[in-house]
Amino acid sequence: MQFSVTYDRDETDxxxxxxxxxxFLTSDKGGILYEAPERLTSRQTNKGHAKSASRCPAVVQMESRYFVVKSPFDLNIGFKRDDKGKPVLVNLAGGASPVRGSKLGQLLTLVNEVEWRYPDRPTVQMALPYCFIADEVLYLTQLGTFAHYRADPLPGTIFGGRFPVNIWPRPLMWAFEWHDTDKPLVLRRGEPLFYCQFEGNTPDRPIQMVEAERTPELDAYMEKLSGVVNYVNQTFSLFQAAEAIRPPSLLKPKGR
Incomplete structure (x- = not known):
């Protein structure tokens, strides 16, 4: 069950x-697998008592700024080195895996070993089509699912980042640092994969999310930003240039 939140706006301001x-999704291929981001909420919790944490203004304020992106896949992955010492991923589910072995490499990428942040912590990435856009200053921080309890914790940590979605709309990547490679990496479809926190220049303004149209203007703007990470080391240095060519409006709510 999902719910919506509406806020009052002064049309003169x-x-x-x-x-x-x-x-929005940058590709419609397999789009049915990717659920809409949901606002983080403490569901099915005690709200009857006035002092319940579920009714605490600080908790409500915090949760209102976080949105949950769920895992679109069921995966059970192991890590090993082949006979030449090269790191590889192993599909531990074998024939029982919902994901065909031939498709696994298209979902998960083991980052080149020389690019790992730590020599003993392999980095795994999952490319996703989720993208966000805003028409005023808005920063997205991608981070781990700190409010989600797992009986079998992930054998490592998620690392994300922070960037302005109003001038740098880009598909998100799920990145994982594998601390204990003796334990499998298990992801379950429908479970929280990561959180997105949004913040503007004014910290007290709430966040309202809508599904956006992938308009020709938006596609053209994103095409100009596409792939630049392969050619420069500091993409943040391009923000000013991106802002200079940005159309005045890129966010068009999707009609139902």
Missing amino acids: PKSGPITVGW
């Missing part, structure tokens, strides 16, 4: 009321 952020 575009900077009042909520900051609207749009989400």
Whole structure:
């Protein structure tokens, strides 16, 4: 069950009321696998008592700024080195895996060993089509699922990042550092994969999310940003140039 939150806006002041952020998929291929981001909420918790944590304004404020992106796949992956010492991923589910072995390499990538942050912690990446856009200053911070309990914790840590989605809309990547390679990496479809926190220039303004249209203007703008990470070391240095060529409006809520 999902719920929606609406906020009042002063139509004479575009900077009042909520900051609207749009989400969309950069590709329609297999789009049915990818659920809409959901606002983080303490569901099925005790709200009857006035002092319940579920009714604490600080908790409500915090949760209102986080959105959950769920895992689209069931995966059970192991890590090993082949007879030449090269690191490789292993599909531990074998024939019982919902994901065909031939497709696994298209979902998960083992980052080149020389690019690992730590020599004993392999880095695994999952490319995702989730993308966010806003028409005013809005920063996205991608981080781990700190409010989700797993009986079998992940054998490592998720590392994300922070960037302005209003001038740098890009598909998100799930990145994982594998601390204990003797333990499998298990992901379950429908479980939280990571959180997105949104913040604008004014910290007290709430966030409202809508599904966005992938308009020709948005596609053209993103094409100009596409792949630049392969050619420069510091993509943040390009923000000013990106802002200079950005159309005045890129967020168009999707009609139902």
